[in-house]
Structures are given as structure tokens and as C-alpha cells.
Amino acid sequence: xxxxxxxxxxxxxxxxxxxxxxxxxxxxxxxxxxxxxxxxxxxxxxxxxxxxxxxxxxxxxxxxxxxxxxxxxxxxxxxxxxxxxxxxxxxxxxxxxxxxxxxxxxxxxxxxxxxxxxxxxxxxxxxxxxxxxxxxxxxxxxxxxxxxxxxxxxxxxxxxxxxxxxxxxxxxxxxxxxxxxxxxxxxxxxxxxxxxxxxxxxxxxxxxxxxxxxxxxxxxxxxxxxxxxxxxxxxxxxxxxxxxxxxxxxxxxxxxxxxxxxxxxxxxxxxxxxxxxxxxxxxxxxxxxxxxxxxxxxxxxxxxxxxxxxxxxxxxxxxxxxxxxxxxxxxxxxxxxxxxxxxxxxxxxxxxxxxxxxxxxxxxxxxxxxxxxxxxxxxxxxxxxxxxxxxxxxxxxxxxxxxxxxxxxxxxxxxxxxxxxxxxxxxxxxxxxxxxxxxxxxxxxxxxxxxxxxxxxxxxxxxxxxxxxxxxxxxxxxxxxxx
Numbered sequence: 001x002x003x004x005x006x007x008x009x010x011x012x013x014x015x016x017x018x019x020x021x022x023x024x025x026x027x028x029x030x031x032x033x034x035x036x037x038x039x040x041x042x043x044x045x046x047x048x049x050x051x052x053x054x055x056x057x058x059x060x061x062x063x064x065x066x067x068x069x070x071x072x073x074x075x076x077x078x079x080x081x082x083x084x085x086x087x088x089x090x091x092x093x094x095x096x097x098x099x100x101x102x103x104x105x106x107x108x109x110x111x112x113x114x115x116x117x118x119x120x121x122x123x124x125x126x127x128x129x130x131x132x133x134x135x136x137x138x139x140x141x142x143x144x145x146x147x148x149x150x151x152x153x154x155x156x157x158x159x160x161x162x163x164x165x166x167x168x169x170x171x172x173x174x175x176x177x178x179x180x181x182x183x184x185x186x187x188x189x190x191x192x193x194x195x196x197x198x199x200x201x202x203x204x205x206x207x208x209x210x211x212x213x214x215x216x217x218x219x220x221x222x223x224x225x226x227x228x229x230x231x232x233x234x235x236x237x238x239x240x241x242x243x244x245x246x247x248x249x250x251x252x253x254x255x256x257x258x259x260x261x262x263x264x265x266x267x268x269x270x271x272x273x274x275x276x277x278x279x280x281x282x283x284x285x286x287x288x289x290x291x292x293x294x295x296x297x298x299x300x301x302x303x304x305x306x307x308x309x310x311x312x313x314x315x316x317x318x319x320x321x322x323x324x325x326x327x328x329x330x331x332x333x334x335x336x337x338x339x340x341x342x343x344x345x346x347x348x349x350x351x352x353x354x355x356x357x358x359x360x361x362x363x364x365x366x367x368x369x370x371x372x373x374x375x376x377x378x379x380x381x382x383x384x385x386x387x388x389x390x391x392x393x394x395x396x397x398x399x400x401x402x403x404x405x406x407x408x409x410x411x412x413x414x415x416x417x418x419x420x421x422x423x424x425x426x427x428x429x430x431x432x433x434x435x436x437x438x439x440x441x442x443x444x445x446x447x448x449x450x451x452x453x454x455x456x457x458x459x460x461x462x463x464x465x466x467x468x469x470x471x472x473x474x475x476x477x478x479x480x481x482x483x
Contacts, residue, residue: 066251072210114418281415302427338390366392
């Protein structure tokens with residue numbers, strides 16, 4: 001490990017301020033004064049470096065918050081503008097095609113995004129991507145304000161945001177590794193596991209805030225009597241779109257506080273070189289048992305968990321309990337609140353010995369809890385199950401990211417992260433289509449056994465045929481060696 005910056009500065013200062021003499025009268029005093037000035041400058045530079053490194057993690061968390069609060073706003077505003085009678089009033093097929101425009105580019109460009117994230121200056125890339133994401137939101141706000149919103153404009157928005165997101169994910173997620181590494185050089189006790197957990201917490205709380213605020217679009221929501229019964233809203237949709245664009249632009253400002261970061265040079269150039277780098281990333285994932293297992297697990301989560309979340313739960317919400325968009329909002333907020341709570345608890349533990357074991361147990365409990373929905377249960381119990389699902393998701397996201405960040409070769413980190421995320425992104429459309437067809441055939445309640453059974457089989461495979469169950473966290477191992 002490199003020496004802390006103060007130690008390095010002290011050594012330079014001591015050397016500079018040592019016994020400096022000269023046979024020429026007056027020169028010794030001048031050299032001593034110069035050495036003293038050098039010592040002062042060195043200590044000042046050391047303090048400046050420390051301040052810059054210490055501010056990086058808060059700045060990174062604010063970058064994370066800006067993106068995911070805007071994402072929470074988008075989760076409500078995007079379908080609302082398409083389906084609301086006072087705006088576009090389109091049907092389900094139109095909404096489905098618009099969602100494809102929003103998610104499709106991530107599958108197409110995610111791997112290329114990993115290569116770009118490694119080659120580019122991470123700070124400048126984040127600034128550029130945040131500004132590029134802010135522009136379409138602000139344009140939509142202008143269209144809504146002028147009453148000229150069109151369906152092609154929504155499709156264009158989806159394609160733009162989806163493409164930016166494909167490059168954003170590996171760029172943003174790979175930087176946390178460098179931020180934690182630089183803090184460690186200064187003697188910080190923040191581990192990679194804790195850094196990832198803090199980033200996950202920031203994601204969840206920002207997303208929840210965005211969902212809640214977007215729920216007041218163009219309508220007033222009355223608070224429960226125990227909260228005073230007061231009303232909140234309505235907030236015009238165009239104002240919320242301006243807020244979304246402003247938050248994304250603010251993220252570009254937060255990114256200014258990040259360091260430049262490492263840039264990987266593989267010796268390849270052009271589009272062909274990019275594909276060669278992607279192939280190297282796949283080789284890195286396939287040759288490491290933990291990375292391969294995590295990617296396979298995310299593919300399974302995309303098929304069984306996300307498919308159920310996007311299709312089964314909303315239909316149960318509508319057909320069994322008779323709720324509309326307000327019920328979906330409550331369901332989303334409950335889920336992400338559970339994920340946030342488990343992330344807060346995880347942040348207490350800087351070094352978890354059995355990360356993989358905790359991950360698989362959480363996945364099993366979360367996946368099997370949906371079996372209770374096979375029976376008619378009260379709505380509060382339904383939300384309780386969604387909350388448990390969120391608890392499991394928070395653990396799963398934090399632990400899986402920590403495992404991948406730790407196991408991936410540093411020179412291929414962004415590419416590995418993009419492949420890991422692609423497993424999730426590629427599985428979700430298959431899962432949504434499969435669950436939709438099964439729900440039409442058997443109904444939303446009976447089909448709950450499919451995600452529970454599918455994830456259980458995948459977890460059993462992970463336990464017996466991958467190293468995940470018995471692996472030990474690197475932070476725990478390092479701490480044990482030092483002890």
C-alpha cells in the first residue's frame with residue numbers, strides 16, 4: 001500500500017529542513033529559509049490533497065443521488081404522460097413500445113459503455129452524461145408547457161435517456177472503487193464493501209424521494225388523518241420535468257469534485273478494438289467462478305424476480321385489491337423503503353465474512369415470500385411481503401456489487417460491471433414476457449410459484465456448484481491478517 005500523503009509530505013519536509021550549510025556567508029540562511037518555505041508548501045499541498053480525497057466520497061454519493069432521484073421522477077412521469085387523458089392518452093401497446101425505447105438501448109450499448117468508461121476520463125464522462133440526460137427532460141418540460149407534447153417526442157426521450165444510461169452505469173459504478181482506494185491510502189477505514197453499501201443507500205433514498213414527489217403530478221394527495229389530513233399538491237407535470245432536468249444538471253456539478261481517475265489503455269483502437277476489449281471482459285468473467293456466478297444470478301433475478309415485479313404484482317394490485325396508480329406508487333415506495341432499510345443495517349458492518357452466503361439467504365427468503373400471494377391476503381399483508389422483498393433486494397444489490405467489484409480485475413472493472421449488469425438487463429425482458437403470458441393463462445396468484453421455484457433452483461445450483469456460498473470477503477480477510 002502507498003504511504004499516507006502526510007507521511008510522504010513529512011519526509012520531504014524533513015529532508016528539506018535538514019542541516020543545510022554553505023561556506024559562503026549568508027547562503028546557509030537563504031537555503032534554510034528556502035527549505036522552510038518548501039516544507040510549508042509541501043504541508044499545504046498535503047492538506048489540499050487530503051481535503052480533495054475526503055470530499056470525493058460525499059461528492060460521489062451526491063452524483064448517485066442526482067441520477068436516481070431523477071430516475072424516480074421518471075418512473076412515474078414517463079408512463080403518466082403517455083397514458084393520462086389530459087396529455088397523450090395512449091393505450092397499453094403504446095406504453096409498452098415506449099418502455100422498449102427506454103430500456104432497449106441499455107441492452108444494446110451497455111457493453112460498449114463499459115469500454116468507454118475504462119478509456120475515458122471518468123469525471124468528464126460523468127459530467128457530459130449528466131448534461132446529456134438533463135437536456136431531453138428540459139425539452140419535454142417545454143413541450144408540456146406549450147401543450148405540444150407528442151408521442152414521437154416521448155419515444156425520442158426514451159431512446160436518448162436509455163442510451164445515456166447505458167454509458168452512465170459502468171462509468172458511475174466503477175468510480176466508487178477508485179474513490180475508496182484513494183481514501184485507503186490516507187488511512188481511511190472505509191472499505192469497498194462499505195463504499196458500495198453507502199452508494200446503494202444513496203440510490204434507494206433518492207429514488208424513493210423521486211417516486212414520492214412525482215406522485216403529486218397534476219393532482220392533490222390527502223395525507224392520512226393521523227398525519228393531520230392536509231393535502232399536498234398538485235404539482236404541474238411540466239414543473240416536475242424541469243426539476244428532473246435541474247437535478248441531473250446538478251449532478252454534473254457534483255462530479256466536478258471527483259478526481260480524474262485511471263484510464264485503461266489496452267493498445268486497441270476503433271470499433272474493432274472496442275469489440276476486442278468486450279471479448280476480453282467476457283473472458284475475465286468466464287474465467288472467474290465468482291464473477292460468472294454473479295452474472296448468472298443476475299440473469300435469473302431479471303427473469304424471475306423483475307419479471308414478477310413488473311407484471312405479477314401490478315396485476316394483483318389491480319385485480320385483487322382494486323387499486324390504480326396510487327396503489328402502484330405505494331407498492332414501489334414500500335419496496336424501495338425496504339431496500340433502503342437493509343442497506344442502512346449493512347452499513348454498520350464494514351467487514352462481512354460471508355458475503356455470498358448472506359446474499360443467497362436473502363435471495364431465497366425474498367423469492368419464497370411471494371408464495372403467500374397465492375392466497376387472498378389483506379392489502380397490508382401484501383405490502384408487508386413487498387417490504388420483505390425490498391429488504392432482500394437491498395442485501396442482494398449491495399452484496400452482489402461488492403463481490404463483483406472486489407473480484408474483477410481493476411484494469412477490466414468497468415467492462416466486467418457492464419457484463420454483470422447486462423445479465424440483469426437481458427433477463428428482465430424475457431421474464432416480463434414469460435410472466436405476462438403465464439398470468440394470462442393461470443392468473444396472477446397461482447403463478448407466484450414460478451418465480452419462487454425458479455429462484456430456489458438457481459440458489460441451490462449456486463450453493464453446490466459455485467464458490468459463492470463458501471467465499472470470504474476480502475475486507476474481512478485483510479482485517480484478520482492485520483490482527
